[in-house]
Amino acid sequence: MILQSFGLRNLPETEEFPFNLELVKNLPYISLKKPVTFFIGENGSGKSTLLEAIAYASGVPTAGGISITDDPLMEPARALGKMLSLRFIEKTNRGFFARAEDFIGFVKNILRSIAELDSEIKEIKETWTGGDINLAQSPLLSERKEITDRYTENLDAMSHGEGFLKFFNTRITGKGLYLIDEPEAALSPARQLSLIVLIQEAVKNKGSQFIIATHSPIIMAMQEAQILHFENNAINEISYTETPHYQLTKAFMDNPERYLRELEG
Known part of the structure; x- marks a missing residue:
């Protein structure tokens, strides 16, 4: 107790x-x-x-x-x-x-975070001009993987x-x-x-x-x-x-x- x-x-x-x-x-x-x-x-x-x-x-x-x-x-x-x-x-x-209703907010926040990370990863791909691109993307990819491993990327598609x-x-x-x-x-x-x-x-x-x-x-x-x-x-x-x-x-x-x-x- x-x-x-x-x-x-x-x-x-x-x-x-x-x-x-x-x-x-x-x-x-x-x-x-x-x-x-x-x-x-x-x-x-x-x-x-x-x-x-x-x-x-x-x-x-x-x-x-x-x-x-x-x-x-x-x-x-x-x-x-x-x-x-x-x-x-x-x-x-x-x-x-x-x-x-907090569950709905939770799902929206998770999906928003994934979308923002995807946008940043895409921007690096399109604008990167020098150095190791994998090294630049690594923190973002790690954060994305941590989110999807914990909550599943298909959270919005689940019942x-x-x-x-x-x-x-x-x-x-x-x-x-x-x-x-x-x-x-x-x-x-x-x-x-x-x-x-x-x-x-x-x-x-x-x-x-x-x-x-x-x-x-x-x-x-x-x-x-x-x-x-x-x-x-x-x-x-x-x-x-x-x-x-x-x-x-x-x-x-x-x-x-x-x-x-x-x-x-």
Whole structure:
């Protein structure tokens, strides 16, 4: 375990978002009991904002996208993050904060880097007039090879889910704090199972810790995980079978025809 608990240090006298939310006003100290914690709840319940605030307060970098420090859309998370108190068992510089859209930014940045290197290599070929051209190109070719060996040159041609998993696999480099917002947005059900395996291996072999905001009943079924339910302006710990995601999915799968008939009225 890396992060032991978090809570609101003090509440500023303002009604600006997110401090006007009852959830924030009543935020208790939350103890993190397992290496994997899930934030679950409806959209607008505050789970993503709190996850972003923890990411800002902990100082972990944003993986692939715009930094929380620089993203104008993250101002509420920054404001809340400044008011959070985080208690660490062990402080580490390893980790990241990631959203599904950050994967797109990651791919674009990698492809842009390859294109820029190709352009420089081509320019040397076309303009070189003396000396050993291989020696001149060598640093650029080495950098290009390092990128393509690590991420694969065909990252843009990979299926979205496969690329997303590779994105995580290459960024989870050791014992760190990894904060992920709704990874299921980029993953099929089968790929969600692959993500579970990846996370479990990182916990077991590297001592990593994960906090994940999710709607997926597959992902939140991970064994030995803590589930925090954001509902009615409060945060409560519940079991997997108590989650509305499990209950709704089970009710539907038990008799989908009847369920759909009831929806039709």
